[in-house]
Amino acid sequence: MQNATIDRRSCPKAAAGRNHRRAFALFALLPFLAVSCSEEPQASKTAAAAARPQVSVTVLHPQNVAVTAELPGRTAASLVAEVRPQVTGIIRARNFREGSEVKEGDVLYEIDPATYQAAYDTEVAAVQKAEGALPSAQSKVDRYKSLAQQNAVSAQDYDDATSTLAQAQADLASARAALETARINLDYTKIRAPIDGRIDESSVTVGALVQAAQTTALATINSLDPINVDVTQSSTNLLKFRRAVEEDRLKMSGDNVAVRLILEDGSTYAQNGTLEFTSASVDKTVGTFTVRATFPNPDRLLLPGMYVRAIIEEGVAQNSFLVPQRAVTRNAKGEATAMFVDADGKVAQRILPVQQSVGNSWLVSDDIADGDRVVVEGLQQIKDGQGVTATEVILDDATGMIKQSDAGTANPADQAALSPDRK
Structure with missing residues (x-):
């Protein structure tokens, strides 16, 4: 049997059916093609915006910043x-407890006064003897004076009587001086506290022999309220400070400069001190000079020799900016740099002339304008000139960490990039 081959192109009904099915399929796909073509530009915009890195920024505003110097000292x-x-x-007695508070004039030690009491009594007798000889000599002078006027005695006898009176007066004065010396030595047998303060341990005990010219102190008294804090400052910092004052970048705090104290355990001392003086010369070996501050110490918390850090208010930097330290990095040259986001959402790197640290921020007076936004989070994923999505945040001044979002929204340029085009 012979297979018959049918030429479908020559069949009018078959061709008409195929054309009808193609038209119906194209008609069914038209809505999907239209939707796909209309959403393609918007989808590309959304994808481009989503590809922009997310960063956190904080807005900088000028302010008057108290400039302080933290200096080590003791x-x-x-x-x-x-x-x-x-x-x-x-030593016959010791009348104090070691480590206790003593008052000026308190009797600390008593030396056996027997020999000094005897010397004092001897001088008392010598004064009495000199006083007894004085009236007789005075009477003789008075009597010879009247007789000399009558030529009843010779001028020589009158001169001798006058000389005897003068000698008796001198003996009395000498005896009184010796008595005062004996009284002073007798009083020195009671060793008294010269100042108020806390007394240290005693170097001698009862029964020990002490001498007037000995080099070893019996004890030491330290006055602890108020207490001094001596800190050192470099001469380089002094020159920078004076230059800043001359250029009106820093306004001095005045004569009554407040000083705060940081103790060895990191805590802050409750009492504020005052600056007393600065040394008039610089140490040749280390290039520093001494600054002394005085602090009240009613509770005796501070003891001599403790290591502390004094925070001294040097002045006020007017119209300056505080850039968070977490936003600042260093380039290969060691210069401080930070990333700023402009109004178009583009990142720009700046070199900042940082002056010193203030808490968790850097003090900067130049190259920043009011309202500039600096990146504080997301620095690792951005580069200079790149577009970003910036969210404004607030930093905790105490820790330097992000506390909360100030607005919780991106800047206007970022919002325009993220919002869908509904037209």
């Missing part, structure tokens, strides 16, 4: 007195 007693004997003798 505490020192405001008064120091070494207790020493002024007469020789045996």
Whole structure:
């Protein structure tokens, strides 16, 4: 049997059916093609915006910033007195407790006063003897004076009587001086506190022999309220400070400069101090000079020799900016740099002339304008000239960490890039 081959092109009904099915299929796809063509530009915009890195920024505003210097130093007693004997003798009593507070004039030690009491009594007798000889000599002079006027005695006898009177007066004065010396030595047998303060340990005990000219102190008294804090400052920083004042970048705080104190454990001392003086010369070996501040110390929390850090208010930097330290990095040259976001959402890197740290920020007075936005989070994923999506945040001044979002929205340029085109 022979297979018959049918030429479908020659069949009018078959060709008409195929054309009808193609038209119906194209008609069914038209809505999807229209939707796809209309959403393609918008989808590309959304994808481009979504590809922009997310960063957090904070807005900078000018302000008057108190410029402080944190300097290391040590505490020192405001008064120091070494207790020493002024007469020789045996210690008979010690009248204080080591480490206690003493008052000026308190009797600290008692030296056996027997020999000094005897010397005092001897001088008392010598004064009485001199006083007894004086009236007789005075009477003789008075009597010879009247007789000399009558030529009843010779002028020589009158001169001798006058000389005897003068000698008696001198003996009385000498005896009184010796009595005062004996009284002073007797009083020195009671060794008294020269100042108020806290007394350290005693170097001698009862029964020890002490001498007037000995080099070893019996004890030391330190006056702790107020207490001094001596810190060192470099001469380089002093020159920078004076240059800033001359250029009106820094306004001095005045004569009453407040000083705060950071203790060894990192805590802040409750009492503020005052600046007393700065040394008039610079140490040749290390190039520093000494600054002394005085602090009240009613609770005796501060003791001499403690290591502390003093925060001294040097002045006020007017119309300056505080750039968060977390926003600042260093380039290969060691220069401080930061990323700023402009109004178009583009990142621009700037070199900042940082002056010093203030808390968790850097003090900058130049190359920043009011309202500039600096990147504080997301620095690792951006580069200079790149478009970003910026969200404004607020930083905690105490920790430098992000506290909360200020607006919670992107800048206008970022919002325009993210919002769909509904037209």
